[in-house]
Amino acid sequence: MKPKIVITGATGQLGTDCMQVLSMHHDTIGFSHEQLDISNARKVHQILTDIHPDFIINCAAFTRVDDCEIMTDKAFEINARGPYNLARSAFQLSAKLIHISTDYVFDGKRQVPECYIESDPTHPVSVYGKSKLEGEMAVINETDQYMIIRTAWLFGKYGNNFLKTIYGLAISDKLPLLKVVNTQYGSFTHTMDLARQIYRLIAVNGQGIYHASGEGYCTWYDGAAYYLKAMGIKKEIKACTEEEFPTKAIRPTNSILCNQRLIDNNLLVIPNWQVAIDHFVARTKDVSSW
Numbered sequence: 001m002k003p004k005i006v007i008t009g010a011t012g013q014l015g016t017d018c019m020q021v022l023s024m025h026h027d028t029i030g031f032s033h034e035q036l037d038i039s040n041a042r043k044v045h046q047i048l049t050d051i052h053p054d055f056i057i058n059c060a061a062f063t064r065v066d067d068c069e070i071m072t073d074k075a076f077e078i079n080a081r082g083p084y085n086l087a088r089s090a091f092q093l094s095a096k097l098i099h100i101s102t103d104y105v106f107d108g109k110r111q112v113p114e115c116y117i118e119s120d121p122t123h124p125v126s127v128y129g130k131s132k133l134e135g136e137m138a139v140i141n142e143t144d145q146y147m148i149i150r151t152a153w154l155f156g157k158y159g160n161n162f163l164k165t166i167y168g169l170a171i172s173d174k175l176p177l178l179k180v181v182n183t184q185y186g187s188f189t190h191t192m193d194l195a196r197q198i199y200r201l202i203a204v205n206g207q208g209i210y211h212a213s214g215e216g217y218c219t220w221y222d223g224a225a226y227y228l229k230a231m232g233i234k235k236e237i238k239a240c241t242e243e244e245f246p247t248k249a250i251r252p253t254n255s256i257l258c259n260q261r262l263i264d265n266n267l268l269v270i271p272n273w274q275v276a277i278d279h280f281v282a283r284t285k286d287v288s289s290w
Contacts, residue, residue, distance in 0.1 A: 002027045003202065006053040008038050008086070009060030013159030014100065014191045018057060021195040026202075029053070033060060038082030048089045055202060056090050057098045058083060061132070065104070068128040069248040079131035080138060087142035096145040096205070098198060101136050103152035103186060103213070104129035108252020112185045113217060115258035118150075118209045126249040136209075147206050149198065152213040152255050153223075155277075156191030157284050163188075163277070166224045170235040182221035182239035186255035187213035190276035192283070197262070197269050204267065211257040214273035226274060230281045 003026050009015040010030025022028045029051060036047055038060050048056065061079055062068060068075040083099050090097040106116050107123040124130045139146050155161040169178055189212070197212045218226075221239045228235055242251065262268040270276070 003054040004051065005029070005055045005057060005202075006031065006048065006051055007057045007059060008036055008082075009033060009058070012059055013154060013156045013161060014194060015059035016158040017156055017191040017195040018059060018198060021192070021199050022057075022202075025199065036060075038085055039077045041085040041088075044085040045089045045092075048086075048093060048095070052093055053095050055096050055098060056086055057100075057198065058086055059100055061100065063128070065126060065128045065251070066248040068126065068131065072127050075127050075131040076134065079128070080134035083135035084138035084142060087139045087146065090145065091143035094145070096147065097139060097143055098147045098149065098201070099135065099139045101148050101150045102129065102132045103150060103255040103257050104252060105133045105136065105150065106252060106255070108184075108254045110254045112254050113256065114254070115217070115256040116211070116254075117258045117260040118211055125252070128249060145207070147201060148209045149194075149201075150209065150211050150213075150257060151189050151194055152257055153186045153188045154191055154194070155188060155280060157280075158191075162220065163223070163227050163280070166227060167231065167233070170228055170233050177236035177238055178224065179238050179240045179244065180221040180224045181242050181245060182219045183241045184251060184253055184255065185217050185219055186252075187215070187217050187257055188223050188273040188276060189213045189270065190280050192279070193270045193276055197267075200267055200269050204265075206267070208261070210261050211259050212262060212270060213257045213259065214270060214276050215259065215268075216272045216274070217256040218273060223273070223277070227277050227281070230277055231285070
């Protein structure tokens with residue numbers, strides 16, 4: 001019998017790709033935020049009890065990092081209380097909860113190119129990071145059947161992301177050149193690759209915390225330049241520092257995640273970030289499909 005899977009945040013960037021990948025092999029039921037607000041404990045328990053899934057994948061999150069600094073209550077309601085509600089119901093129903101987390105649980109002060117592994121101490125420096133870490137702890141404390149998957153710098157065909165923003169700016173006649181931050185390091189991750197990684201982890205019934213991001217590392221500038229070249233867009237692009245683009249939230253200087261547990265257990269399916277961008281370009285070259 002196929003495992004029954006519930007996906008929250010199913011119409012978002014990652015959730016949409018998870019629905020596409022997992023529906024081919026599993027009985028998969030997706031809920032948008034409008035259909036299921038994970039901060040509503042009563043609704044969460046009612047829906048999950050009715051379905052009684054084998055796996056719950058939580059792709060729902062409040063990810064607007066700067067807005068989290070202002071809308072603190074909402075950030076913790078969705079990113080911390082939501083996972084708590086899901087974990088409690090998962091435990092009661094003997095389901096496994098797969099919770100998507102972030103590189104922002106680290107402070108980013110490690111020297112580049114050193115990366116963060118799953119067992120490294122966390123120390124978030126933004127409201128977003130703090131709310132996501134509280135969500136992780138809620139999952140760990142409320143159920144013993146879970147996977148926490150930390151990822152970073154997501155991009156995909158659906159929803160908004162950095163590469164789509166760069167595309168829009170690059171084709172605009174209003175900007176003679178693009179300035180992109182070249183002093184923050186991380187790993188671009190294609191949502192389709194992450195969805196396939198989740199499928200692999202479900203197949204082996206993984207347990208605990210995993211890092212799952214694009215292999216290798218680069219800066220925002222590196223990623224933007226590579227993407228525009230792959231798209232065949234000629235636009236002058238200039239490297240700059242984060243001081244030239246001040247933001248409400250502090251962002252980690254080093255967001256490089258090592259996929260250590262996936263590698264150690266021969267489970268890694270996520271490719272290098274350049275390969276991921278190449279695949280993304282092949283998938284989205286026709287921008288009318290966005």
